[in-house]
Amino acid sequence: MGREGHAAAAWPLGESYAAEARAHGVQVHPEALGRAFQEVYRAQNQRFPNYGQDQGLSSQQWWVDLVKQTFRLTGVHEDGLLTLMAENLYRDFCSARNWEALPGASETLSQCCQRGFRMGVISNFDNRLENILTQCNLRHHFEFILTSESAGFAKPDRRIFKQALHLSGVPPEQAAHIGDDYSRDYSAARAVGMHSFLLQPGGQGKELEVPPEDVLPTLSHLLALIEKG
Incomplete structure (x- = not known):
């Protein structure tokens, strides 16, 4: 889903x-x-x-x-x-048997935590998400989980991104969003002034006008970008 x-x-x-x-x-x-x-x-x-x-x-x-x-x-x-x-x-x-972590997710999140990044989730999902992430052993990486159900707004509505920025205490120009949907994730985050990366496994959606430096073929590619930065 x-x-x-x-x-x-x-x-x-x-x-x-x-x-x-x-x-x-x-x-x-x-x-x-x-x-x-x-x-x-x-x-x-x-x-x-x-x-x-x-x-x-x-x-x-x-x-x-x-x-x-x-x-x-x-x-x-x-x-x-x-x-x-x-x-x-x-x-x-709501159980782990129906979900699995994306390749490279655990390592990438752990490395980001070690580097001191404050991380949260913005999701068009319901309030089962927190338990799902716990079941998948991912919840501990995140300071907050913001679902569209709890926020009252769904991506690409800018209000859910602003709520997330408020929860993180980070200004938009110092925040980055990663998602796999062009309009709900990539464009919406950019519209509120955040940096944005589009996850495109297997090179899907290459027809979209996204600068190559904003495209992540896998989550693990984020670590290489962080090292360059």
């Missing part, structure tokens, strides 16, 4: 959903679930931005409804089963 705090889903989301269905005797193709999830996620995010906070939803309600709709789109319609699977998956995605 995206990279959050240098962690990513351990395997395709459709595989996790299909495994949950199999545990209840239901066979659904993982690829079909993956496609359905993407379709439902886009619609849910447009109808209820940032977990529906302004419409009175909780993030758990938002996710449970999304998962149920995903399964419905692939032909599963029994209400009790849908609720059970959705609640199980909501809980399971």
